[in-house]
């Protein structure tokens with residue numbers, strides 16, 4: 001689904017990502033760990049194609065297509081979606097209208113989706129304006145549900161979310177990835193088996209989200225270099241016990 005080869009990225013003339021190679025097969029969820037400032041958000045922003053993230057060398061492939069120089073809206077149309085760590089507030093733009101825009105040509109029932117995200121009361125408010133941390137995250141999820149991407153990039157989805165809402169968030173993510181309980185109930189067993197799950201790359205600091213989603217693999221990004229790839233829970237345990245520096249030392 002996603003293949004990154006030898007990617008070097010600069011932001012404002014400074015190399016932030018150095019020779020990143022990463023592959024996320026169809027239907028797999030990968031977790032990205034790393035200390036503050038190691039380049040995790042930069043990697044997501046580069047995959048999505050935001051300006052200011054200059055690819056100096058290397059390639060990003062998505063569904064077999066080289067998207068390294070592709071504009072952001074074409075990447076979204078091709079099936080990549082992102083939930084920001086700190087999404088912007090937009091005065092005068094209603095959440096309902098943004099959710100409809102995210103749906104594009106897909107037929108999406110905004111009210112129905114909002115109910116699933118427990119977000120109906122927010123549809124007529126300006127996007128993210130004075131939303132609490134947890135409300136912003138649900139707003140991001142609702143937009144992704146409307147878009148229905150095949151590759152979901154989630155930047156710290158659980159940060160600022162209370163213990164009850166993190167359960168709902170986990171359910172929403174699973175539904176987005178086609179792994180939800182509700183999803184399974186809706187479909188016949190044959191249809192469910194035949195349907196391919198979506199892929200995801202999830203940044204987490206605390207690892208709480210791992211209690212609600214199934215991770216296929218974890219990666220550690222340290223100083224712009226991917227230094228370890230193995231079971232996500234094992235990585236989390238290592239980081240908790242020994243810290244990132246030791247994790248990097250062991251891997252190298």
Ligand SMILES: Nc1ncnc2c1ncn2[C@@H]1O[C@H](COP(=O)(O)OP(=O)(O)OP(=O)(O)O)[C@@H](O)[C@H]1O
Pocket residue numbers: 011012016034035036037038039040041042043052085
């Ligand atoms: N637009 C930008 N302009 C200048 N520097 C930037 C920009 N975006 C990122 N950086 C720098 O790149 C480095 C990596 O930032 P990034 O946000 O990718 O880290 P991160 O691993 O996501 O950190 P955190 O865990 O704190 O969110 C940081 O030193 C940051 O200051």
